[in-house]
Amino acid sequence: MKEDQLRAALAEFVGAFEVVFRYDWDYTKIMIGDEAENASFVEPGIEDESEDWGARGALLEKYRTLVVEMKAAGIEPKFPFPLENLPGFTKRVW
Numbered sequence: 762m763k764e765d766q767l768r769a770a771l772a773e774f775v776g777a778f779e780v781v782f783r784y785d786w787d788y789t790k791i792m793i794g795d796e797a798e799n800a801s802f803v804e805p806g807i808e809d810e811s812e813d814w815g816a817r818g819a820l821l822e823k824y825r826t827l828v829v830e831m832k833a834a835g836i837e838p839k840f841p842f843p844l845e846n847l848p849g850f851t852k853r854v855w
Contacts, residue, residue: 763830763833763834764834766830766833767830767831767833767834770823770826770827770829770830770831771827771830773823773826773827774820774823774824774826774827776823777816777819777820777822777823777824778820778823780816780819780820781816781817781820785816788814788816789816789817792813792814792817795807795813795814802817803821803824805817805821
């Protein structure tokens with residue numbers, strides 16, 4: 762059962778990612794940057810993450826579901842390089 766939930770979460774996340782970063786890219790470029798001060802895309806710091814940009818709200822919802830399922834399966838993210846290499850890197854709870 763857990764594997765089915767993980768598979769569903771992964772498929773839904775990738776689908777939402779594709780919408781935001783491929784199929785709706787023109788609108789995404791317009792909307793990126795509307796986050797609150799000291800916020801990020803993943804944690805935009807706004808009350809309604811879907812207002813004026815439903816695809817972002819859906820992507821963040823699917824991302825958070827995937828994170829829950831990954832944690833339940835004991836899977837941690839594998840970053841493409843050490844995060845310490847990023848300028849101004851601050852460790853955040855995943």
